[in-house]
Amino acid sequence: MRGVYLFRSLLGAALMVTGLAVAPATAHARTGPAGGDRLPGAAVPAPASPPRYRRVCPQPPEPDRAACQAMVRTDLPRLRSLSPHANPPGYGPQDIGSAYDLPRRAGEGRTVAIVGAFDYPSAESDLAVYRAQFHLPPCTTAHGCFRKVNAAGPTPLPDSGWALESALDIQAVSAACPDCRILLVQAATSGLADLFDAVDVAHGLGAKFISMSWGVPEAPGETIFDHHFNFPGIAWVASSGDAGYPNLIYPAASPYVTAAGGTTLVRREHSHDWDDELHNKGRGWSESAWSNGGSGCSRFEPKPAFQHDPDCPRRTVADISALGDPATGFAVYDTFGSFGQGWQVLGGTSLSAPLVAAMYALAGNPAPGTYPNSYPYARPWAFNDITTGSNGSCGGSYLCTAVKGYDGPTGIGTPHGVTGLRSRTW
Structure with a gap:
């Protein structure tokens, strides 16, 4: 606790000097999900006007409180219900599996933990609707598939924004790894002390894949919290942030955590250009760095041994990436609070983190004594x-521009299957 108060004072001073970057509420128009029913795997029409979106959790004024990194589309109607054979607006499980060439059946018996804040009262019932709509097997407490735990014991107060964040997280895990078990660990508040308690609970309950879609701006003193993540054999994944370069957030900046950057994901027709097909592996999708995804060079964290990029003497963010742009966002079902009016479209690196955590689970349990955030660097292919x-x-630097090989916004790249998320011992 003393460390949290020290961090609060140091962070407050840092914010007074640097200011806090806030992601814009609008984005350039891109091809992506729009309203209306569509068949599974069908191309999604481009929006008629530039998509609009906003933060689900505004940055709190207290420097020792974290913000979730989810963004919700505000230019699309929320759909209270759908016919059983209709897909909601936004990408779903078939799209995620196709875009990243994920195995159809894997992850059974493995648990992906989501660490969030406050209570999400309708978590299990909303998840049931989501999975039924996409014809996924049930994942309930009764089945032993879903579990919700309150880190501090008593049920926390509910919060609309954090509930929508948790909905995004558990449904993203379902989309990437339908056979995975899901553990939702709820911190009492969004304060760092409570969130780190929830992190410890998730680890203590045996989860080997732990997603954190939240963060605070980097500041002196953050390294005192790295011990929460310095556990070999655990795949810790955190959002890289939604405020662009060079606005890093913690815990993504920790050298023990996989920092998940964000991309814009668009379905496309196969090209007749051989070089283009070879580069995109014939996947039928194209991706670019999302304009708001977080990246940069840490001012405080040491550089991990597996990073060798030339222009950053310390930790560089991100490590890998996945869909994050809300303009080409993800379908989420939520019935709680001010956001809870059914189906809507979300994005942000809050989406990237649980997708990547679930992909780690698809790849298999991490090898004992190894750090899973190093795995992608061993198999960039x-x-x-x-x-x-x-x-x-950044003057075209790889720290904020997607280039061939490693770069800050997208890291090593996005998974093509899950081989790159396995230890070399496989």
């Missing part, structure tokens, strides 16, 4: 190399 897009102004 097992990722889609993202070479277009930027998330800020």
Whole structure:
């Protein structure tokens, strides 16, 4: 606890100097999900006007409180219900599986933990609707598939924004790994002390894949919290942030955590250009760096041994990436609070993190004594190399511009299957 108060004072001073970057509420128009029913796997029409979206959890004024990194589309109607054979707006499980070439049946018996804040009262019932709509097997408490735990004991107060964040997280895990078990660990508040308690509970309950879609701006003193993640054999994954370059957040900046960057994901027709097909592995999708995804060079965290990029002497973010742009976002069902009016479309690196955590689970349990955030660097050929897009102004540097090979916004790239998320011992 003393460390949290120290961090609060140091972070407050840092924010007074640097200011807090806030992601814009609008984005350039891109091809992506729009309203209306569609068949599974069908192309999604481009929006008629530039998509609009906003943060689900505004950055709190207290520097020791975290913000979730989800963004919700505000230009699409929320759909209270759908016919059984209709897909909601936004990408769903078939799209995620197709885009990242994920195995159809894997992950059974493995648990992906989601660490969030406050209570999400309708978590299990909303998850049941989501999975039924996409014809996924049930995942309930009775089946031993879903479990909700309150880290501090008593049920926390509910919060609309964090509930929608948790809905996004558990449904993203379902989309990427339908056979995975899901553990939702709810912190009492969004304060760092409570969130780190929830992190410890998730680890203590045996989860080997733990997703954290929240963060605070980097500040002196953050390294005192790295011990929460310094556990070999655990795949810790955190959102890289939604404020572009160079606005890093913690815990994504920790050298023990996989920092998940965000991409814009668009379905496309196969090209007749051989070089283009070879580069995209014939996947039928194209990706670029999302303009708001977080990346940059840490001011405080040491550089992990597996990172060798030349222009950052310390930890570089991100490590890998996945869908994050809300303009090409993900279908979510939520019935709680001010956001809870059914189906809507979300994105942000809050989406990237649980997708990547679930993909780690698909790949198999991490090897004892190894750090899973190092795995992608050993097999870069097992990722889609993202070479277009930027998330800020850095003179064309790889720290904010997608380039061939490693770059800040997308890291090693996005998973092409799950081989790159396995230890070399496989």
